[in-house]
Amino acid sequence: MAYTIPETIRSSATAGERLLFAVLKNSLPDDYIVYYEPEILGRHPDFVIIGPDLGLVVLEVKDYTQNTILQVNPDTWMIVNTKGHQTTVKSPLKQARDYMFHISNVLQKDKNLIQTEGPYKFKLKFPTGYGAVFTRLKQDFFVKEGLYSVCEPHLVLTRDEIDPDKEGFSEEHLIEKIMDMFVIPFRLKEPLTKGEIDSIRYHLFPEVRISAEFKAPVPYQDQLLLSLHDIKTMDLHQENLARQIGDKNRLIRGVAGSGKTLILSARAKYLSKQHPDWKILVLCYNISLAQEIKYMIQMKMNEPEDLFDFDPKSQANDMKNIQVFNFHAWLKQELKMKEQQIPLMLKKLAAKETILPSYDAILIDEGQDFEPEWLSLASSLLNPDTQMLLLVEDRAQNIYSRKRSYVQDTGLSFQGRSKILSINYRNTAQIVNFAWDFYRNHSTLKNRVVKGSLEGEEIISPQSTRRKGPEPAIVKCKNLKEEMGFVTKLMKRLHAEKGVPYSEMLVLYRVKRTFNQNIIETIQNELKESAIPSFWLTESADSKRDYEKERGNVIISTIDSSKGLDFQAVFIVNAENMPFALEENKEREVSLLYIGMTRSKDYLSITYSGESEFTKYFDRVKADRLKLRKEKSIIGGSQ
Template identity: 60%
Template sequence: MAYMVPDTIPRRATAGERILFESLKDHLPSDYIVYYEPEIRGRRPDFVIIGPDLGLVILEVKDYIKSTLYQVNHDEWTLRNTAGELITTKSPLKQARDNARIIENYLKKDKNLIQETGSYLKFPYGFGTVFTRLKQEDFIRLDLYQVIEPQFVLCRDEIDPDEDGFSPDILRDKIHEMFTVWTTRKTILTDEDIQAIRFHLFPEVRISAEYRTPIQHQDQLLLSLHNIKTMDLHQENMAKQIGDKHRLIRGVAGSGKTLVLASRAKMLAKAHPDWKILVLCYGIPLSRSLKQMIEQKLDEPDDLMDLINAEATNPIKASKIEVYNFHEWLRNSLHMKDSEIPALLDKVYKNEAIVPAYDAILIDEGQDFEPDWLKLLSFCLNPDTQSLLLVEDRAQSIFKRKTSLAQDIGLDFRGRSKILSINYRNTAQIVQFAWDFYQEHSQLKNKVQDGSIEGVEIIPPQSTKRKGPEPMIKGFRDIQEEMNFVSKSIICLHQQKNIPFEDIAILYRVKNSYRISYIDEIKHSLNEHELPFTWITENAESKRNFIRNERTIKISTIDSAKGLDFRAVFIINIENMPFSLEEVEEREVSLFYIGMTRALEWLFLSYSGESKFTQYLDEVSRKRKEQPSSHKQFG
């Protein structure tokens, strides 16, 4: 079964396109990707098929019937429309060929996708036509194979399983034959090749890549890309198929929820340049990171060759996207505090107050938004668009929501919800460790469910196959000894593992106690070891000035690190969790889970005292000693 993007065909599709969509989905191999009407270089080919042993094939779909055809030749077709009028259009095969050549010429700009000798793509590309309402006998009777060779045609009885004579093998074989240039050397596309093709053709899926200086080659500038990263196909599907009007995405930590939201913001800005778009989250540091992510996506040209053109401009750059944390938006747009929201809502209900209007609102960390906040935002949403995207993970909830989304916003999300259950951020070891802790301590473990999203509170994460060291657990006599270990470990990670300082974070629960200032000990140790750092959560100004890529170690409270990630994370003085002054222990469970899932590769858990959580960690350490060979450690 092929992977379809989107995974269900839109309602606007014709009946014939639906039949072809389902046939390709059911009968092509599982490592094939099929795009329906993707936007590529300003065009929308009907279907684009990418397969490791296939290469790339473009299909043009027509629902012509016999009476539609008036006069045809290799270049132009004259058709009779439903009103009986004659119209002339380009040959369907020529349309498919032109789309294929545009894609070919664009992909050839990347030297990693062309042959080592010559200027051809290193994989085959082809094109063909699909006539969903004409059978092979119609083509023979009308002599249409003289205009389009059988090699480039799929008829109704070749794509519809309900037709006599349909064969999945013939369908696959004909798609494999839609090439004009053959090579004796069989090229199998690697995962990296397919990722590169998606990177070039679909700018919205880009995460990052290293750009190397363009080089002159056979009168053509070629761009060399390395360490390409694109959205996972499931994430891409999510961003593209969110659809119109209100939508809910629930995802586990590290599933790319924020990435999907940022990509969705760019798609909306590109499709509706006149729209006013609002992006909100709860935490200030995440709002800064989210703003930088969206700005990077908006600034990046669709055509990467524009990177070498200093005068290249991006029309999306001027789009009206506002990115704030909720309280900042409230202060800037309404000049009020959240305690004043109930009074404002009362006036809005009575049509005595006007609130800012937005054509689209996208909310990250939705699980931490109060019901009144959501109600207020629902009044700010254009009723004609109803374009609301709410992204949340109940396992990361630090504030208990008391009512349902339908009650909060007045919108029913049943049938409009999606799940992102695969954790792409963390290694399998970190995912499992964090989830084991959560299941052991959360009072919501009875609400953990698989399957349908309706009513699901907590989504169990599925890890990727990416492996790494087990989280390290260390107990110490005092905070000074603890921080000495942290500083030396950071030096080791930086020098031996080549981890930049900006990819390292130290997270804490409280900055001081009645006996000691933990934050002073952190800073003292880092200064003593001559390590650069930024204390993100020192005050409101430091939060607002947070720059993710600043080349310093980041120091933050756990809750302010929500939505962020780092290659190495140190969670210190865990003896302060659960915090004695916190009435709801469930919040402490969520916080610790959040902290652990900030780590991409390396997770260090340390403490110099005792608590319920450290007792759990001590027990994990004891069990590890009984099975030492199964745990890869730091060093």
């Protein structure tokens, strides 16, 4: 079964489009991608198929009947349109061919996708083809009317070739026909790699781009080409969610590192592009996360559709119809009110005794952090005609013990309007397993853990992407100074040997000061003595608003304020202060430490110099690791 984007076809699609969508989905191999009506740099082909052993094929679909077609030639057809009028249109095959050339011209600019030597130098390393599908015409009609004289038979699919209910239909014939839809036919000797398919998606669909090492176009053998490396795109599931969230109210529940914020940012850009007259509001709880979301959306808004048009000096940061706030800043700056006034304001809004700004779309990240009254206030300012409310959450990261009933809080039901993201893309398998084992061992909610749930209070179990990395480091020291000595040495090693920028390093602490030591002062002093630049993110509200990841500093933060952020290397210090003695809700402490661990993409270090319930657990993990290593050593020696 092929992977289709979107997952389901729109209800207004023609019967023929629905038939073709279903047969392509069910008949093509599992590693094929079928796009229905994608927007590709301003063009809208009906279907685009990408397959590792196929290349790329564009299909134009026509629901013409025998009475529709009046006169044909290779370039134009005279038809009777839906209003009964005679009109001249571009030949369906010419339409498909033009789309194909448009796509090929874009992809041929990428040095990684072309042949750099030989007779086909500067041509794509994979075939691109096109065809036309006539969903209501049979082969015998084409033969009888002589249509194959202007439509090459190998470029045409008719009703009897795409309808499983027809006696002559076979999946093998359909696949073979699509495999032959090339003007210059050649079969790939080596299938396209995942990286090459991601490169194709990166160029054709700007909304799926996450990052790439990008250099300005440079001449290569007198040809101006792009050179892109380390391309990262949304995976197909994330892309489907971003494209097919749908209208009106939606809920996305995802595990840590599943790309929830990425999808929300992509959705904000999509809505802004589709509805430039809309007023769009993005809310979250954390100040630092608000800054990160604003940065992500700006990057997406500035992303050129054609990378040859990229000019980093002329980025417009055009977010005219998108506002991004943490909740309390929104209250203060936009609504001119304090949190204590919300209940009274809700009563006034219900009685139509006051007017507040309204929004055509509201997108809320980390929805589990929002109080019921906050959600009620936000949803009451939503345009009733659009009802475009997107909520994104992860119950395992609920550190504020908010009780949740979305129907009651927002007046909107999310039954059947929810999606789950259960795959963790951020962390290595070692970090995912380490963090999740800790959570399951300490959370009182472990009985609510499920593989996937759309409603209720259940916690979603993460699935790893199988990306490998080192085991998280667990180090017990004599004191915090010794902890920081280990941390700074590890930082310098990662920086020198692994090329990890200091801006991709995060130091997390639970409390900044206790009765016997100034924790934040020790952290800062040790970094300074080691000549490692740092920025104390959680020094004040102003420092959170000034946060910019690209300044080249190691970031120092409380775990609370790190929600929604990610770094290549994370160092959790002074871990014996968790669970914190003055925190009555141990569940909050479990979630906090889980959040801290899952901020790390590649390297995680946990250090402590005292004892607590959590550090005793880490001592046992260390002992188990040592025991396992000894056992492996004995087995290896006996062999």
